[in-house]
Amino acid sequence: MTEEDKRQLNIFEARFRQLLYQYDLLKQQNESLRRILLQKEEEIKALQTRCQQSETDYANLKAARIISINDDESHDTKQRLAKLVREIDKCIALLNG
Numbered sequence: 001m002t003e004e005d006k007r008q009l010n011i012f013e014a015r016f017r018q019l020l021y022q023y024d025l026l027k028q029q030n031e032s033l034r035r036i037l038l039q040k041e042e043e044i045k046a047l048q049t050r051c052q053q054s055e056t057d058y059a060n061l062k063a064a065r066i067i068s069i070n071d072d073e074s075h076d077t078k079q080r081l082a083k084l085v086r087e088i089d090k091c092i093a094l095l096n097g
Helices: 003-096
Strands: none
Touching: none
8 A cells, every 4th residue: 555545545544434423423413303393393283272272262152242242232232121011101190191
């Protein structure tokens, strides 16, 4: 083996070691990114669950508000009808009297 061959072999070995080192770094970075991705996916699932729960709560609150308004309106309507009945009774009393 000539001196030039040894030099080429040393260069090749150095580049190969550098390649292995970069491969290990990329492998570690890839694993780290996979962990982060899994965490983010879990966060997304949790937020989707919260969003669905909030939508359900909003729909329930909206329905309760509508029912509450209808109850108030019903009470007001009953009071108006009672007032009209009293006025009609007064008119009838005046006509009879």
